[in-house]
Amino acid sequence: MSEVIAVRNDIILNMEIEVGHYILNPQQQNNESGGNYELHNADTCPHLPNATHALTLGHFNDCHLAMEEAKRRVPKWADQIDGCAWCCPKCNKG
Numbered sequence: 001m002s003e004v005i006a007v008r009n010d011i012i013l014n015m016e017i018e019v020g021h022y023i024l025n026p027q028q029q030n031n032e033s034g035g036n037y038e039l040h041n042a043d044t045c046p047h048l049p050n051a052t053h054a055l056t057l058g059h060f061n062d063c064h065l066a067m068e069e070a071k072r073r074v075p076k077w078a079d080q081i082d083g084c085a086w087c088c089p090k091c092n093k094g
């Protein structure tokens with residue numbers, strides 16, 4: 001019984017962490033970093049790009065929704081947008 005409660009608390013905690021104000025870094029990463037455009041949660045990320053380079057996407061409940069918005073905004077980057085490994089690990093392809 002106590003294990004069930006612990007798991008539920010983990011799920012709620014994860015959801016709280018993911019809710020946030022998402023941004024896209026329009027400066028392409030170098031090839032060693034994958035050559036991607038990185039999606040970040042500006043509320044939690046310890047490695048945010050310079051604010052002047054951030055494209056604001058808005059407030060989303062998780063990185064997957066923010067990713068959809070990023071692809072809708074910039075369709076030409078759709079295959080290159082990747083979640084930041086620090087703040088959007090569920091959307092990070094590596």
Ligand SMILES: [Zn+2]
Nearest residue numbers: 040045084087
């Ligand atoms: Zn990040």
